[in-house]
Amino acid sequence: MSDNNSEFTLRAQGITKTYSAKSGAINVLEDIDLELSKGDFVTISGPSGCGKSTLLMVLGTLQEPDSGTLKYGDITPYGLSPSGRAEFRSKNIGFVFQDFNLVPYLDVRENIMCPGIVNPSADLEPRSSELLEMLGLTDRSNHYPDQLSSGEKQRAALARALLLRPSIIFADEPTGNLDQSNGRVVLDCLANYAEDGATVIMATHDSAALSSGNKHVQFNEGKGITVKSE
Amino acid sequence: MNLFRIIRREISHSRGTFLMGVSAVIISVLSYIISLSILTSSKSSFLNGMQIMQADLKKEISGLEDAIRKSMKGLGFNIHIYPEKQDLSVIYEQGYGEQTMPENYVEKLANSNIVTVNHLLPRLTEMVKWKEKDQSVLLIGVRGEVPIAFRGENRKKALIDPVKVGDIVLGYELHKKYGIKPGETIKFMGKELNVTATHSGRGTVDDITAWMALSTVQELLGKPDLINGILALECNCESLDRLGDIKKEIGQILPNTRIIEKESKALARAEARNKVKRTGQTQIQNFALSQKQLIVNQSITTTLFVLIVSALSIGWIAYLTFSNVAARSVEIGILGAMGFGGTKLVLLIISRATLMGITGTLCALVISLIAVPLAWGREVFVAVFLDMSNVFILMCVPTLLACSAAWIPAIKGSSKDPAEVLRNE
Numbered sequence: 001m002s003d004n005n006s007e008f009t010l011r012a013q014g015i016t017k018t019y020s021a022k023s024g025a026i027n028v029l030e031d032i033d034l035e036l037s038k039g040d041f042v043t044i045s046g047p048s049g050c051g052k053s054t055l056l057m058v059l060g061t062l063q064e065p066d067s068g069t070l071k072y073g074d075i076t077p078y079g080l081s082p083s084g085r086a087e088f089r090s091k092n093i094g095f096v097f098q099d100f101n102l103v104p105y106l107d108v109r110e111n112i113m114c115p116g117i118v119n120p121s122a123d124l125e126p127r128s129s130e131l132l133e134m135l136g137l138t139d140r141s142n143h144y145p146d147q148l149s150s151g152e153k154q155r156a157a158l159a160r161a162l163l164l165r166p167s168i169i170f171a172d173e174p175t176g177n178l179d180q181s182n183g184r185v186v187l188d189c190l191a192n193y194a195e196d197g198a199t200v201i202m203a204t205h206d207s208a209a210l211s212s213g214n215k216h217v218q219f220n221e222g223k224g225i226t227v228k229s230e
Numbered sequence: 231m232n233l234f235r236i237i238r239r240e241i242s243h244s245r246g247t248f249l250m251g252v253s254a255v256i257i258s259v260l261s262y263i264i265s266l267s268i269l270t271s272s273k274s275s276f277l278n279g280m281q282i283m284q285a286d287l288k289k290e291i292s293g294l295e296d297a298i299r300k301s302m303k304g305l306g307f308n309i310h311i312y313p314e315k316q317d318l319s320v321i322y323e324q325g326y327g328e329q330t331m332p333e334n335y336v337e338k339l340a341n342s343n344i345v346t347v348n349h350l351l352p353r354l355t356e357m358v359k360w361k362e363k364d365q366s367v368l369l370i371g372v373r374g375e376v377p378i379a380f381r382g383e384n385r386k387k388a389l390i391d392p393v394k395v396g397d398i399v400l401g402y403e404l405h406k407k408y409g410i411k412p413g414e415t416i417k418f419m420g421k422e423l424n425v426t427a428t429h430s431g432r433g434t435v436d437d438i439t440a441w442m443a444l445s446t447v448q449e450l451l452g453k454p455d456l457i458n459g460i461l462a463l464e465c466n467c468e469s470l471d472r473l474g475d476i477k478k479e480i481g482q483i484l485p486n487t488r489i490i491e492k493e494s495k496a497l498a499r500a501e502a503r504n505k506v507k508r509t510g511q512t513q514i515q516n517f518a519l520s521q522k523q524l525i526v527n528q529s530i531t532t533t534l535f536v537l538i539v540s541a542l543s544i545g546w547i548a549y550l551t552f553s554n555v556a557a558r559s560v561e562i563g564i565l566g567a568m569g570f571g572g573t574k575l576v577l578l579i580i581s582r583a584t585l586m587g588i589t590g591t592l593c594a595l596v597i598s599l600i601a602v603p604l605a606w607g608r609e610v611f612v613a614v615f616l617d618m619s620n621v622f623i624l625m626c627v628p629t630l631l632a633c634s635a636a637w638i639p640a641i642k643g644s645s646k647d648p649a650e651v652l653r654n655e
Contacts, residue, residue: 051636057649057652060567062566062567062647062648062652063647063649063650082571083570083571083572083573086566086569086570086571086572087569088569089567089568089569089572090568090569090570091569093569094257095564095567095568097564097652101560101561101563101564101652103236103561103564104243104245104561105239105240105242105244106236106239110231110235113231114231114236114565114568115568115569116567117231117232117233117236117570118569118570118571118574120232120567124231160568176234189295
């Protein structure tokens with residue numbers, strides 16, 4: 001895990017996000033409060049279009065809320081410049097998406113090492129080998145995304161998110177396109193990562209995935225959320 | 231892993247569109263080089279044509295001048311300067327005057343800044359009896375042309391060669407009648423003289439003329455340091471009152487003289503030469519004007535052609551880059567999510583276009599280095615490729631234009647909100 005925020009806490013207060021559409025404004029997030037600590041594996045569930053992905057984007061510093069504050073420890077990411085926020089993201093945050101979003105013209109190892117371009121260091125090569133082995137992709141390291149199965153793609157995307165040992169991982173439906181066995185590998189990996197002291201936030205519909213976390217955020221019909229801890 | 235590896239891999243992955251961009255650059259660079267070669271070739275042909283025309287005119291004028299010189303030798307000088315008291319009826323009756331004037335008059339003219347006449351030839355002429363042969367002879371004493379001092383090296387080539395002291399040149403009738411050959415020594419009015427030349431028949435009084443050194447004739451006639459005429463050729467200048475100008479200028483230097491202008495074929499030829507020269511120069515000027523206009527028109531056409539091709543190429547590269555950015559929106563979004571800043575993303579997109587520019591330029595240069603010498607020759611090749619400003623334009627401008635074509639798509643692509651891309655994908 002990154003040492004930059006060893007006493008890392010994510011605190012969101014009064015987060016509101018509205019999208020404008022032809023039919024009128026759509027309130028996706030309304031007055032959301034959330035506080036997360038190291039080691040939390042948070043699952044987020046709710047009906048489609050309830051705002052799970054938007055919440056991940058806002059918390060992941062990719063989409064500025066209309067109102068409310070977001071703090072990572074003492075840092076307010078939306079108070080930083082776009083480049084400062086990009087740098088913050090590169091050092092602290094990893095993303096995993098349902099559709100993997102691997103770069104099609106890079107092989108597995110190159111995809112995994114992509115975040116290293118922004119934060120180069122000497123141990124990236126051994127770290128990528130370690131991740132390849134951990135996720136069972138060693139013999140696929142020179143393969144391109146279109147030569148991989150869905151499970152392999154998601155494992156490669158997970159390895160990419162873990163390369164720089166971010167303090168927090170955002171996963172948006174990471175098992176949505178996977179069979180049960182591959183889904184299990186991904187969930188175990190995320191759970192282990194949270195156990196090692198990181199924070200994992202995962203939006204999912206998958207009931208097996210929902211049971212993996214130690215904290216659960218449920219989107220209500222009225223746009224509010226309920227946070228349950230186990 | 232670094233940014234350039236990503237760029238290289240991406241180009242390799244989508245080489246079809248990359249090669250389409252490279253082709254656009256090749257076409258625009260080649261259009262520039264071809265246009266430049268055509269213009270250089272036209273200018274070179276024009277200059278060569280001008281040189282040939284000028285050389286031809288110079289040759290023609292030179293030929294005419296030579297013809298004038300030759301005709302002057304045969305037809306005589308057209309300005310005759312006589313003592314003021316000389317009765318012209320005597321001259322027209324016997325061909326020479328009985329009045330004399332000091333020989334130093336010719337020096338006065340030669341040492342002045344006279345511009346209206348050339349080729350000063352003092353002479354003393356008199357019809358005498360060659361008593362050894364009982365033959366009438368027109369005796370002419372000449373000392374050769376007196377150079378006009380202020381003209382220095384620019385003075386005209388002599389029309390008449392001098393006759394040295396002790397030498398004699400005989401007219402046709404004189405040597406034919408007495409069987410005298412060049413190299414023989416004859417006795418003339420008591421003097422032993424060496425015959426250096428004999429003339430062929432001219433059908434004029436020249437046939438009974440003997441030419442000697444002026445000093446010898448002055449001695450034979452008892453007229454030391456005297457002459458009875460100075461011959462000159464009027465300058466080849468264009469003046470409304472030519473004779474008036476000549477009389478005025480000589481009158482100021484030699485007030486006690488009178489001047490006669492004789493019409494001559496030489497003068498007509500000189501005028502013809504002037505006309506040829508004027509016509510030739512006008513033709514050259516007209517040729518130069520028409521060629522310059524042609525080159526200007528060619529220049530405008532080729533510039534328009536290059537601009538249109540370049541604009542199309544820029545548009546094409548911009549379109550390709552827009553398409554590339556659109557096709558890579560998810561990839562750009564995920565890179566943005568990973569922390570790639572705007573500058574890195576712009577660099578990622580623009581580098582592709584830059585490489586298109588560099589690759590296209592190099593390919594076009596290789597093609598041109600082979601094709602230009604074959605199509606237009608070495609001269610054009612050297613003019614196009616050894617001109618530093620051309621080299622600079624060729625090396626930098628296509629790449630800069632390719633970059634600028636990709637600039638707007640790059641800025642647009644890099645500033646796109648990654649959340650929007652990732653949420654919508």
